[in-house]
Amino acid sequence: MNDFDGLDSTSKRVALAVLRQGPVSRADLGRMLGLSAPSLTRLTKPLVARRLLVEGEPVAQNSTGRPSVPLDVNASRAHVVGAKFVTDALFAVVTDLKGTVVASHKVQQEFPSPESAVATLEELVLGWAAPWHPVGLGVSLGANVDADGNISRVSFLGWPDSPFRDLLAGATRLPCVVANDVHAFALAEHWFGFGRGCTDFAVATLGAGVGVALVCNDELVLGQAGRAGRVGDVTLDDGRRLRDVVVTSVVSQHVEAALGSALPTHASSEDLARFSHDPRVQVVLDDVARAMGQLVGQVCLYTAPEKVLISGEDAGLLRNHQTALHDGIRRYVQLRPEQIGIESLGFDEWARGSAAMAIRAHMTPRS
Template sequence: MDAVTSLAPSSPARALAREVLIRGPISRGDLAARLGLSVASLTRLSKPLLDSGMLREADGAAVASIGRPIRPLEISPDSHRFVGVKLTGDTAAAVATNLKSDVVGASERALPGHDVQDVLGAILDAVADLGPLDGLSGIGISIGGKVGPGGMVLRAPFLGWRDVPLAELLQQRTGLAVAVENDVVALTVAEQWFGAGRGERNFAVLTVGAGVGYGLVINDAVIAPPDAGLGLVGHYPLDPSGPRCMEGHRGCSSAVLTIPAIRSQFAATTGEQLPYAEILDLAATGHPVAGAVVEAAGQSLGLLVSAVANLTMVDLVVLSGEGMDLADVAETALRDSIAYHRDPEAAPLRLSRQPSDFAQWARGAAAVVIQRIILGTLH
């Protein structure tokens, strides 16, 4: 814990730690070149990080040099432990991770209610399931809603919250560094630092679940203005003749892509209320109604992916969220729709499918607290 929070405050030291975390193992020469430092300055900056155990010399072939061989630098992943928690309207799903955001444990606690103290209790119980507090370096919380400075939850519709100082309350209860972030922004950070976007300067993230989410990285920076927590992409128009969403918008992404929307469309035709996974399974085996609903959703998802890529000019879109199994079952419709809506001379669009479970969201929360501690924006 102390080695992370006492990381030298200078920008070069933090930039060094970030580069090794994201790009390691990396040679000292390459690292010096990326940071614009002399090898002597790099050696001086890296020494306290090596002494603390946060960095280490990688095993394997050493870099050729005069005198003692020098091995590339890498993060020592098990030198610190974090917990990330994804809050929904029903549960606090938590994961323990190492410094590289690898999941090493998981826990889930039901929320006894939406009162702030009830939710705090569920979070603390989920964290306690994963080990003692004195073994942690920080806690990250991701939540569907709008988050302001200092981890203030300005709006969380699934919990009925407004203006809840969640980070402050948790910090008081635990004594640990706490980061609170919108869930899609947190997931985007995780993909940027540790996932499909690692080493990519520009990419987008699309999520499908109870809602539709959108994250964007441009020039290696997560684009996260205050309105990022409003889920604005959920009302992007996709089908002018489609069903209406709860806000009355016809054929928007919330009305045609989400888990509730697909279940509702299937039930409207068949009269059957089936779980989402069963509808996808039926579609995969040729059920006419399920197949039509899922194919139409796949075409709409392709339109949304294309719109994101066309408007931002990224060529990598990460597909995630607990409802994104749609992209697998409707893969042909998805890709045909992308091809139709893209200029044939545009760069090929890369799609990266990520696991469809709540652990990914919780891992995103852990990634945010790791990022902010490394960058020195959280104390």
């Protein structure tokens, strides 16, 4: 049974606010939610009694006032599984309710169909993850995912359209969430990472593909049938398409042409980084950084986020090319340095994003 079943809607709002803002004082929590002190006491008392929320050590407010006792979510109360599929592997994590990874696992194989993926996840949930008694499963992949967990345009994996969430739920017997991978990662960063505390937030990812996810007015933007954020066809100021400049396969080709020699097949960001100090390669990476800057600038022009995170497997390549990155951004907007983050992203972090989707579903059960 979900710990939050049976709670009224206001109690669920309180628990979610503590998850996202905790540890937080009751006074601050009341201001956030527009609740009086007596109402908040009435609502939090049963949550603490049930160990859904925990009280921290008292914090002195001033020399004469009564110490404040902060509230936080009991993170170890429940665990979820998050999984991310790529072309030749499955990455899975178990996290607590605050998105902290407590275990990770990799399955190195290809998944020719949704059914093969479901069979492997069923084995993982019932075997490897069983000691944590997971209360939910989140899965993300590069695809359009609608509100019912149906997937389409699964281009990287070559799968047909399918009712993926229903297949997973039937096999694992867990509450399941299926999401686009960039959307899932953005939720994790909004709740637990670089975007925590922001009402408006954006993520741009760089790697085998390029994508964007938006949080506007504190809500993740999914778009019609989950299609929001497919930005590969965005046109740059010189007429080129974004995907023809920044994705890993194209960058590898341009680096090979600059060096006049071949890179390893399916070159990774680590392979590219080995040549990053070569002036010929720096020209290529400046071009990538400037293009990503234009994307970020356009996103900020249209949506005005408080912060933007550039992430993904290849994001680290931009660290030494921030002059070009900011040149691209400044074509559209002015951002302060603290508004922009650059974070290299491993596949366990993608899987953690999937887990965040499962956490959100667990904390906001349907009535």
